Amino acid sequence: MSYPTISFSGGSIDRADYIRTDPAKLEELKDWRARLVKLDGLDPVLTPQNELEWGSLADCPPGADLVFLGLRDGRACFAAVPEAGDAGALQMGSRARAAMGILGHDDLGIYGMARSLVDWHARHRFCAQCGAPTQLAKGGWQRDCGACKAQHFPRVDPVTIMLVEHGGNLLLGRQPRFPAGFYSALAGFVEPGETIEGAVAREVLEEAGVTVRDVSYVASQPWPFPSQLMVGCHAFANETELTVDRTELEDARWFSRAEVVDALTGAQGAAFTPPPPQAIAHQLLKWWLQR
Structure with a gap:
């Protein structure tokens, strides 16, 4: 593969x-x-x-x-x-x-x-600890506070983005800000004290009301808007009934393999518009079709 x-x-x-x-x-x-x-x-x-x-x-x-x-x-x-x-x-x-x-x-x-x-x-x-101005250090890979001596380092914020599968179908969702017909993988920030697997399970349950198992890592992507690390995962759902959190998603639904193929190939009348090739969600969909 x-x-x-x-x-x-x-x-x-x-x-x-x-x-x-x-x-x-x-x-x-x-x-x-x-x-x-x-x-x-x-x-x-x-x-x-x-x-x-x-x-x-x-x-x-x-x-x-x-x-x-x-x-x-x-x-x-x-x-x-x-x-x-x-x-x-x-x-x-x-x-x-x-x-x-x-x-x-x-x-x-x-x-x-x-x-x-x-x-x-x-x-x-400015220093998050005392509020004093900070200065660039280590060529720009650190900032130092001259007042309290705190050291600050560039942020990287981990975000899980996951394909959830059940019976050969994929769970995808759309946010209200997405263009019409656009669906993508569910995603969410990893919270303090949480594993990647735990974040996948929590986000899917919160957003779609589905419990998952057998979470596995696929690939990752730096996403500099402003500083995310997208951690691409795959998981299997234990059930198919959805309870969509409308504060997070406008819609979520299951798509068949044939519908995913049509979407990625741009077939006329495709069930949804996929993410662009530059997004890891697009590459995860391609990876899933090759499994």
Whole structure:
């Protein structure tokens, strides 16, 4: 069985952790050879060839902090922290959404890493412990508070996203904000003190009123809007009767294998519109059909 190629994963940058803790080396790398990935706020800037546009450190906005992304072809790569971060968690701008459909796999991985990092810095300029200003440290992979000495690290928020199966059918749902006819896998944040398996079982029970068993991991995806790690899972339902939580979902229903095939192939009259290929939910559906 082939496993899916996941958007926003990978990237050809060597993160070079050993350099992050060497301030002298970091400064030495900020020379004419260093590259700056260009961002317009948090959106990617693209070349006419629909690739990420790179510049030199001379293109960095005055006074902006620089985040060290790593090394690529022996050259240091940086991103500049914008004045403002993402005001709408779990959302993405129209330009970022459009870029997802045209950027190559490598560029998407680089953009995702850069976006998550600079967004975190823009939204964490003050210490959560004492409220004093914080300063960028370790090349941008940490922020330090000079007042209380607290150390802060970039956020990664785990989210389970799961295909629930019963008798060869799949349970999919739709939120009110989804386009008409759009259905996807159920999903939810992992809560403190909870395992991935526990989060899958709790979310499915809360949203659809179904108990599950035999939870298994399939694949994961970094989702930089702003900082999720989507943990793709599969589970079997113990029953088919649904009790939909209308505060979470507009609808949920079971779909047959044939209906999933029609949806993914874009067949006329398909029962639902699937998530786009860049989303792990789409790749999970493809994986399920190959089982």
